[in-house]
Amino acid sequence: xxxxxxxxxxxxxxxxxxxxxxxxxxxxxxxxxxxxxxxxxxxxxxxxxxxxxxxxxxxxxxxxxxxxxxxxxxxxxxxxxxxxxxxxxxxxxxxxxxxxxxxxxxxxxxxxxxxxxxxxxxxxxxxxxxxxxxxxxxxxxxxxxxxxxxxxxxxxxxxxxxxxxxxxxxxxxxxxxxxxxxxxxxxxxxxxxxxxxxxxxxxxxxxxxxxxxxxxxxxxxxxxxxxxxxxxxxxxxxxxxxxxxxxxxxxxxxxxxxxxxxxxxxxxxxxxxxxxxxxxxxxxxxxxxxxxxxxxxxxxxxxxxxxxxxxxxxxxxxxxxxxxxxxxxxxxxxxxxxxxxxxxxxxxxxxxxxxxxxxxxxxxxxxxxxxxxxxxxxxxxxxxxxxxxxxxxxxxxxxxxxxxxxxxxxxxxxxxxxxxxxxxxxxxxxxxxxxxxxxxxxxxxxxxxxxxxxxxxxxxxxxxxxxxxxxxxxxxxxxxxxxxxxxxxxxxxxxxxxxxxxxxxxxxxxxxxxxxxxxxxxxxx
Ligand code: AMP
Ligand code: MG
Numbered sequence: 298x299x300x301x302x303x304x305x306x307x308x309x310x311x312x313x314x315x316x317x318x319x320x321x322x323x324x325x326x327x328x329x330x331x332x333x334x335x336x337x338x339x340x341x342x343x344x345x346x347x348x349x350x351x352x353x354x355x356x357x358x359x360x361x362x363x364x365x366x367x368x369x370x371x372x373x374x375x376x377x378x379x380x381x382x383x384x385x386x387x388x389x390x391x392x393x394x395x396x397x398x399x400x401x402x403x404x405x406x407x408x409x410x411x412x413x414x415x416x417x418x419x420x421x422x423x424x425x426x427x428x429x430x431x432x433x434x435x436x437x438x439x440x441x442x443x444x445x446x447x448x449x450x451x452x453x454x455x456x457x458x459x460x461x462x463x464x465x466x467x468x469x470x471x472x473x474x475x476x477x478x479x480x481x482x483x484x485x486x487x488x489x490x491x492x493x494x495x496x497x498x499x500x501x502x503x504x505x506x507x508x509x510x511x512x513x514x515x516x517x518x519x520x521x522x523x524x525x526x527x528x529x530x531x532x533x534x535x536x537x538x539x540x541x542x543x544x545x546x547x548x549x550x551x552x553x554x555x556x557x558x559x560x561x562x563x564x565x566x567x568x569x570x571x572x573x574x575x576x577x578x579x580x581x582x583x584x585x586x587x588x589x590x591x592x593x594x595x596x597x598x599x600x601x602x603x604x605x606x607x608x609x610x611x612x613x614x615x616x617x618x619x620x621x622x623x624x625x626x627x628x629x630x631x632x633x634x635x636x637x638x639x640x641x642x643x644x645x646x647x648x649x650x651x652x653x654x655x656x657x658x659x660x661x662x663x664x665x666x667x668x669x670x671x672x673x674x675x676x677x678x679x680x681x682x683x684x685x686x687x688x689x690x691x692x693x694x695x696x697x698x699x700x701x702x703x704x705x706x707x708x709x710x711x712x713x714x715x716x717x718x719x720x721x722x723x724x725x726x727x728x729x730x731x732x733x734x735x736x737x738x739x740x741x742x743x744x745x746x747x748x749x750x751x752x753x754x755x756x757x758x759x760x761x762x763x764x765x766x767x768x769x770x771x772x773x774x775x776x777x778x779x780x781x782x783x784x785x786x787x788x789x790x791x792x793x794x795x796x797x798x799x800x801x802x803x804x805x806x807x808x809x810x811x812x813x814x815x816x817x818x819x820x821x822x
Contacts, residue, residue: 303408333370334422338466353409370421377405381424386498386565397426438822439485442576448788454551456573457491498565544571556582560592578818584678677718684712689752693738757791764809
């Protein structure tokens, strides 16, 4: 492998002068040098060839011993010095102080085809930021991160990528449910790839520590490398904040479009590039329930529930604004950007939902059509993915009957978990909504066929349903990686029909309703 190493982070930013790998507060530095841990019996499970391609690694090279060793932390690439990044963060609404890469180790940056990529191993051992934990990751959470980050990419959602998934060959102790029943699990390592892994918390830490010098060095680095149209002055810093706000908002709109719930939108998990980052206890909406969160650590307050993600995005941006304030020293322009967020979000959300419904023209009643749809979808458990995908089959000539017949819902019938509940008030609401929807479709010039084609590029057929990842995990735990491979392939083309994959276009099976790992996930990983 001959990677074109081009380390900007190390060259342009201050390092921790202490080289010893002990847990501590690291001051006035953006990173600490660390060595990945040697693992007992590394084994490659899966490689994302298109990501290898981004880095200039050929398919043949992905099968080499060198690839295996490098991307499991057992061999350091020539001309590189691995490091862990220092950052802080607000967790569940409270300032948590220094966090940092507790179990992520950056190998370096690669420049290929004029694009800059940072490469990072997750689960490769402890760092000065590991606090009380071990720096390792288990197979189940690594499969979830690997499959989901690539699935999100192919869905068109901004995200970090994943190059490879490997077993370390070591055992890792975890108390999965935090109930005192700790057990050994298989250790694993995911290699993640992104232009940068900087987070909101990377900036917060320096303002919290009243270190404007390092803050400025880091902001200037970020602008030079990732926001080149922002000048290195107050106006440029304001523009930077505006662009981060836009990217964050756009990313969350995409989450809402595909039914993704991040689960832990702490400021240390918010990318400064507006990428989905840190796939932990995330989940996919099955029933269209805005209050749903997969994260069992958050069941009480549901801070990170599906319907609250845009508000949390704004809250996190407020924290970032506070962090940047020492360089700007003017509250007004930052407040104005934050004030615009809500109206911009509402407008973009409307546009996104209209696209999901196949509506392209203007009609002032569309807001009501959409809010009423969201109300009726929640009246009886209705699968989000199946509903929107199949809605494209509804014809503008559909006749909605006055009598209590269900045939007008036949195209979307598969989406209902309990079709027997389609009666009385619920049926009344559906009839009313479908009648209005069909009338609204008649205002559109596109034919049914054309509209369906367009809608099928917006409403995915295949997402990584919570139970699908769990099936892949259960098989992989028995050394069968075929499901990981199968899901990876299906999720590379989420908008295509793929008749051979039809079984994954199905509602969550009943066994998965309450199974741990499917609908309930803790932060243990
Ligand atoms: P998360 O909620 O997964 O984003 O993690 C929050 C913080 O805890 C980050 O600083 C992580 O690096 C750290 N962390 C999570 N799991 C581990 C682990 N097993 N070992 C060391 N640090 C960890
Ligand atoms: Mg994190």
